[in-house]
Amino acid sequence: MPASEVNDRIQAIWFVVSRIPKGKVSSYGQIARMAGLPGLSRYVGYALRQLPEETEIPWFRVLNSQGRISFPPGSPSFLRQQSQLILDGVEVRQGRVNLKLFGWNP
DNA sequence: TCCTTGACGGAGA
DNA sequence: ATCTCCGCCAAGG
Numbered sequence A: 001m002p003a004s005e006v007n008d009r010i011q012a013i014w015f016v017v018s019r020i021p022k023g024k025v026s027s028y029g030q031i032a033r034m035a036g037l038p039g040l041s042r043y044v045g046y047a048l049r050q051l052p053e054e055t056e057i058p059w060f061r062v063l064n065s066q067g068r069i070s071f072p073p074g075s076p077s078f079l080r081q082q083s084q085l086i087l088d089g090v091e092v093r094q095g096r097v098n099l100k101l102f103g104w105n106p
Numbered sequence B: 001t002c003c004t005t006g007a008c009g010g011a012g013a
Numbered sequence C: 001a002t003c004t005c006c007g008c009c010a011a012g013g
Helices: A003-018 A028-034 A041-049 A076-088
Strands: none
Touching: A003 A028, A003 A041, A028 A041
Protein backbone atom coordinates (compact mmCIF):
# COMPACT_ATOMS: atom_id res chain seq x y z
CA MET A 1 0.00 0.00 0.00
CA PRO A 2 1.74 3.16 -1.24
CA ALA A 3 1.67 5.87 1.37
CA SER A 4 0.85 8.25 -1.47
CA GLU A 5 -2.49 6.55 -2.02
CA VAL A 6 -3.29 6.69 1.63
CA ASN A 7 -2.71 10.43 1.50
CA ASP A 8 -4.85 10.75 -1.62
CA ARG A 9 -7.77 9.09 0.13
CA ILE A 10 -7.39 11.27 3.18
CA GLN A 11 -7.18 14.36 1.00
CA ALA A 12 -10.30 13.32 -0.90
CA ILE A 13 -12.17 12.86 2.36
CA TRP A 14 -11.00 16.15 3.81
CA PHE A 15 -12.01 17.91 0.61
CA VAL A 16 -15.56 16.61 0.67
CA VAL A 17 -15.91 17.46 4.34
CA SER A 18 -14.70 20.98 3.63
CA ARG A 19 -17.66 21.37 1.23
CA ILE A 20 -20.35 20.68 3.84
CA PRO A 21 -22.17 24.00 4.20
CA LYS A 22 -22.57 25.69 7.54
CA GLY A 23 -25.89 24.73 9.08
CA LYS A 24 -25.85 21.31 7.44
CA VAL A 25 -24.50 17.92 8.51
CA SER A 26 -23.42 14.78 6.70
CA SER A 27 -22.59 11.21 7.65
CA TYR A 28 -19.47 9.05 7.49
CA GLY A 29 -21.08 6.87 4.86
CA GLN A 30 -22.16 9.80 2.70
CA ILE A 31 -18.71 11.36 2.87
CA ALA A 32 -17.10 8.06 1.93
CA ARG A 33 -19.36 7.71 -1.11
CA MET A 34 -18.84 11.30 -2.22
CA ALA A 35 -15.09 10.84 -1.87
CA GLY A 36 -15.25 7.87 -4.21
CA LEU A 37 -14.68 5.39 -1.42
CA PRO A 38 -17.99 3.55 -1.02
CA GLY A 39 -18.03 1.18 1.90
CA LEU A 40 -15.18 2.89 3.70
CA SER A 41 -17.26 4.80 6.22
CA ARG A 42 -14.95 3.73 9.04
CA TYR A 43 -12.06 5.11 7.08
CA VAL A 44 -13.67 8.54 7.17
CA GLY A 45 -13.40 8.49 10.95
CA TYR A 46 -9.76 7.54 10.62
CA ALA A 47 -9.15 10.41 8.20
CA LEU A 48 -10.81 12.96 10.47
CA ARG A 49 -8.74 11.77 13.39
CA GLN A 50 -5.65 12.85 11.45
CA LEU A 51 -6.79 16.46 11.39
CA PRO A 52 -4.79 18.90 13.51
CA GLU A 53 -6.63 20.60 16.37
CA GLU A 54 -6.54 23.99 14.68
CA THR A 55 -8.05 22.80 11.41
CA GLU A 56 -10.58 24.89 9.51
CA ILE A 57 -12.17 21.75 8.10
CA PRO A 58 -15.64 21.32 9.64
CA TRP A 59 -15.18 17.77 10.96
CA PHE A 60 -17.94 18.43 13.50
CA ARG A 61 -20.53 18.40 10.69
CA VAL A 62 -20.00 14.67 10.23
CA LEU A 63 -22.32 12.43 12.23
CA ASN A 64 -23.23 8.76 12.00
CA SER A 65 -26.03 7.48 9.80
CA GLN A 66 -28.52 8.03 12.60
CA GLY A 67 -27.60 11.66 12.97
CA ARG A 68 -25.84 10.96 16.28
CA ILE A 69 -22.49 12.27 17.47
CA SER A 70 -20.05 9.37 17.44
CA PHE A 71 -18.22 10.21 20.66
CA PRO A 72 -19.06 9.04 24.15
CA PRO A 73 -21.75 11.36 25.56
CA GLY A 74 -20.18 13.95 27.81
CA SER A 75 -16.64 13.36 26.58
CA PRO A 76 -14.52 16.41 25.66
CA SER A 77 -14.77 15.58 21.96
CA PHE A 78 -18.51 15.11 22.22
CA LEU A 79 -18.95 18.47 23.91
CA ARG A 80 -16.74 20.27 21.40
CA GLN A 81 -18.63 18.82 18.48
CA GLN A 82 -21.97 19.64 20.04
CA SER A 83 -21.10 23.27 20.74
CA GLN A 84 -19.67 23.73 17.25
CA LEU A 85 -22.90 22.47 15.73
CA ILE A 86 -24.93 24.80 17.92
CA LEU A 87 -22.72 27.63 16.71
CA ASP A 88 -23.67 26.60 13.17
CA GLY A 89 -27.29 26.94 14.12
CA VAL A 90 -27.89 23.20 14.05
CA GLU A 91 -30.32 21.87 16.60
CA VAL A 92 -28.78 19.14 18.76
CA ARG A 93 -30.82 17.21 21.32
CA GLN A 94 -29.35 14.38 23.32
CA GLY A 95 -26.38 14.29 20.96
CA ARG A 96 -28.75 13.83 18.04
CA VAL A 97 -29.59 15.89 14.96
CA ASN A 98 -32.64 15.58 12.72
CA LEU A 99 -31.17 14.64 9.34
CA LYS A 100 -34.47 15.40 7.64
CA LEU A 101 -33.99 19.01 8.63
CA PHE A 102 -30.22 19.44 8.64
CA GLY A 103 -28.98 16.72 6.33
CA TRP A 104 -26.81 17.94 3.46
CA ASN A 105 -28.38 17.00 0.12
CA PRO A 106 -26.09 18.22 -2.72
C1' DT B 1 1.31 -12.79 9.08
C1' DC B 2 -2.36 -12.92 12.49
C1' DC B 3 -5.04 -10.32 15.79
C1' DT B 4 -7.23 -6.27 17.53
C1' DT B 5 -9.22 -1.80 17.03
C1' DG B 6 -12.39 1.55 15.40
C1' DA B 7 -15.29 9.28 15.03
C1' DC B 8 -19.48 2.98 10.79
C1' DG B 9 -23.88 0.92 8.91
C1' DG B 10 -27.74 -2.03 8.43
C1' DA B 11 -30.79 -5.60 9.98
C1' DG B 12 -33.36 -7.76 13.50
C1' DA B 13 -35.73 -8.10 18.08
C1' DA C 1 -37.32 4.53 19.55
C1' DT C 2 -33.47 1.67 21.66
C1' DC C 3 -30.20 -2.07 21.82
C1' DT C 4 -27.61 -6.09 19.93
C1' DC C 5 -25.25 -8.38 16.78
C1' DC C 6 -22.72 -8.90 12.75
C1' DG C 7 -20.41 -7.54 8.42
C1' DC C 8 -17.03 -4.41 6.74
C1' DC C 9 -12.11 -2.99 5.95
C1' DA C 10 -7.81 -0.31 6.52
C1' DA C 11 -4.32 0.50 10.26
C1' DG C 12 -1.33 -0.51 13.70
C1' DG C 13 0.87 -3.87 16.94
